[in-house]
Amino acid sequence: MKFETVVLSALAAASVALADLNPIVVKGNAFFDSVTGDRFYIKGVDYQPPDANGETSDPLMDYNVCSRDVPYIKALGMNTIRVYHVDNAVDHSACMQLLQDNGIYLLLDVATAEQAISRDYPMYSYNYVLLQHNFATIDAFSNYTNVLGFVAANEVVNAVNTTDTATVLKAVIRDMKQYISMRSPRTIPVGYCAADVAENRYQLAHYLNCGDASERAEFFGLNDYSWCGSSSYTVSGYNQKVANFNNYSIPLFFSEYGCNLVEPREFREVQAIYSSQMIPVFSGGLVYEYIQEANNYGLVEVSSDLKNVTPLEDYYNLQFQFNNTQLPSGDGGYHANNNASECPAYVKGLWEANDTLPSMPAQASQYLTAGAGTPLGTDGPSNQWVPNSVLGSAASSSAASATSTVSSTGSASSSSSNSAGSSTASAAASQGAAVANVLRRGAGLSSFVAPVIVVALSFAFGLVAF
Numbered sequence: 001m002k003f004e005t006v007v008l009s010a011l012a013a014a015s016v017a018l019a020d021l022n023p024i025v026v027k028g029n030a031f032f033d034s035v036t037g038d039r040f041y042i043k044g045v046d047y048q049p050p051d052a053n054g055e056t057s058d059p060l061m062d063y064n065v066c067s068r069d070v071p072y073i074k075a076l077g078m079n080t081i082r083v084y085h086v087d088n089a090v091d092h093s094a095c096m097q098l099l100q101d102n103g104i105y106l107l108l109d110v111a112t113a114e115q116a117i118s119r120d121y122p123m124y125s126y127n128y129v130l131l132q133h134n135f136a137t138i139d140a141f142s143n144y145t146n147v148l149g150f151v152a153a154n155e156v157v158n159a160v161n162t163t164d165t166a167t168v169l170k171a172v173i174r175d176m177k178q179y180i181s182m183r184s185p186r187t188i189p190v191g192y193c194a195a196d197v198a199e200n201r202y203q204l205a206h207y208l209n210c211g212d213a214s215e216r217a218e219f220f221g222l223n224d225y226s227w228c229g230s231s232s233y234t235v236s237g238y239n240q241k242v243a244n245f246n247n248y249s250i251p252l253f254f255s256e257y258g259c260n261l262v263e264p265r266e267f268r269e270v271q272a273i274y275s276s277q278m279i280p281v282f283s284g285g286l287v288y289e290y291i292q293e294a295n296n297y298g299l300v301e302v303s304s305d306l307k308n309v310t311p312l313e314d315y316y317n318l319q320f321q322f323n324n325t326q327l328p329s330g331d332g333g334y335h336a337n338n339n340a341s342e343c344p345a346y347v348k349g350l351w352e353a354n355d356t357l358p359s360m361p362a363q364a365s366q367y368l369t370a371g372a373g374t375p376l377g378t379d380g381p382s383n384q385w386v387p388n389s390v391l392g393s394a395a396s397s398s399a400a401s402a403t404s405t406v407s408s409t410g411s412a413s414s415s416s417s418n419s420a421g422s423s424t425a426s427a428a429a430s431q432g433a434a435v436a437n438v439l440r441r442g443a444g445l446s447s448f449v450a451p452v453i454v455v456a457l458s459f460a461f462g463l464v465a466f
């Protein structure tokens with residue numbers, strides 16, 4: 001009897017230890033479980049439920065919220081969520097443990113509405129405030145073994161005229177990698193999630209994977225709405241992306257997918273994404289998005305008291321697809337080479353990023369050895385500095401800060417709305433239709449989101465006007 005008790009408690013202890021997921025590592029162009037050596041495919045959903053006021057909030061700080069949702073996410077067959085916005089000053093341990101216990105990894109965006117790369121003044125937004133924020137977010141999450149990766153920015157390059165932001169983006173990726181190598185208990189990949197800008201998507205992808213190893217991104221996510229309704233591998237253009245990214249040497253995946261121009265969504269693309277045709281080049285993807293919002297991409301509806309969720313038809317359609325999709329065994333034909341891409345050539349008005357990156361600001365370099373210090377949370381100072389020339393007069397000053405709010409929102413926090421806005425636009429434009437559809441959807445959104453939609457719309461009209 002005594003012996004059995006000992007064995008049982010040893011087993012209990014072992015199962016507690018087992019609750020933490022194995023860290024995922026990058027090898028060549030794929031993710032692998034660092035313990036079993038199995039290839040890891042992202043089966044994910046984008047997750048950013050708003051708070052009671054409809055505002056963006058941190059879903060991982062409130063156990064009532066994450067425990068309401070995780071069972072539904074798990075029942076879909078998901079192994080990953082992407083969260084666009086957290087408060088780095090609060091405790092996330094309860095929700096992170098719940099995710100661990102349910103086999104769910106976290107892909108985490110570090111930007112917020114106040115701390116993000118600016119599209120209007122990218123170099124001015126590259127300062128110690130931004131890096132302190134990003135580093136403190138790394139500190140807040142790097143102990144959890146189920147953190148799959150950090151997203152340095154979302155869609156900051158959203159058109160042909162914002163490619164200069166890529167220089168700052170790449171510098172931020174380099175700095176986050178260096179901070180992780182010096183201060184994190186393990187290597188956690190750092191990458192980017194891109195808007196699907198047809199004109200320069202390959203330049204951006206190769207730019208982030210070119211140059212010195214210390215500067216290169218460790219994954220590339222594509223927010224891609226090219227498969228609408230009963231499309232196909234060829235009609236959607238997935239086949240061209242597979243062909244064109246065939247020699248790309250870091251993991252590539254859809255950081256958002258799920259075009260809603262045809263409803264209900266049947267999610268037939270799931271079969272393609274995990275097929276033997278795609279997995280040598282792609283590592284799965286994340287459906288946009290878990291919660292139903294005004295932009296109409298949700299899988300579940302939340303009750304007005306926020307206590308319950310009700311799955312929508314799209315939820316069951318997606319579950320059906322995952323129920324009927326077998327993940328391939330083995331390594332999926334991944335590419336082991338780590339060859340850097342060639343840096344894309346400068347083309348005025350199309351690709352203007354600089355291969356020479358700015359050095360880390362001196363004030364930020366101190367964080368590498370001393371640590372980032374106290375996380376300042378969502379009330380911390382904004383990094384959205386503007387040039388003195390712009391601050392010259394009161395009038396231009398208020399104009400400037402208004403614009404930079406737009407761009408920070410655009411690149412960040414409400415990026416659930418942001419990316420949906422611009423993705424709707426690009427999906428609409430690439431389908432050669434439905435700009436009116438975008439307008440209709442933009443109309444119902446809150447004023448917080450509205451400026452982003454305006455940016456997205458001008459982008460859509462810009463494309464249509466070409």
Ligand SMILES: *[C@@H]1O[C@H](CO)[C@@H](O)[C@H](O)[C@H]1NC(C)=O
Nearest residue numbers: 119120159161162458459462
């Ligand atoms: C890029 O072009 C769009 C559409 O012409 C314009 O609205 C936007 O302000 C431009 N952005 C920058 C950073 O120049």
Ligand SMILES: *[C@@H]1O[C@H](CO)[C@@H](O)[C@H](O)[C@H]1NC(C)=O
Nearest residue numbers: 093139140141142143144185
């Ligand atoms: C992470 O672990 C280190 C070392 O045990 C500890 O000092 C630190 O407070 C932990 N961070 C968080 C956010 O729990």
Ligand SMILES: *[C@@H]1O[C@H](CO)[C@@H](O)[C@H](O)[C@H]1NC(C)=O
Nearest residue numbers: 246247248335337338339340
């Ligand atoms: C990687 O680089 C090596 C050495 O330059 C080259 O032989 C090989 O073909 C490259 N592989 C790919 C997939 O580009």
Ligand SMILES: *[C@@H]1O[C@H](CO)[C@@H](O)[C@H](O)[C@H]1NC(C)=O
Nearest residue numbers: 315316317318319320321323
């Ligand atoms: C998917 O499979 C689960 C488990 O077998 C089942 O409960 C669920 O009803 C299935 N969903 C659909 C839409 O077929």
Ligand SMILES: *[C@@H]1O[C@H](CO)[C@@H](O)[C@H](O)[C@H]1NC(C)=O
Nearest residue numbers: 206247248249339340341342
């Ligand atoms: C792959 O091919 C593209 C286009 O030919 C090229 O720009 C890139 O540098 C190549 N290498 C890698 C590793 O992607």
Ligand SMILES: *[C@@H]1O[C@H](CO)[C@@H](O)[C@H](O)[C@H]1NC(C)=O
Nearest residue numbers: 346352353354355356357358
């Ligand atoms: C690229 O950056 C370097 C170093 O900051 C600078 O000297 C050079 O002028 C920049 N080139 C372009 C095209 O902006």
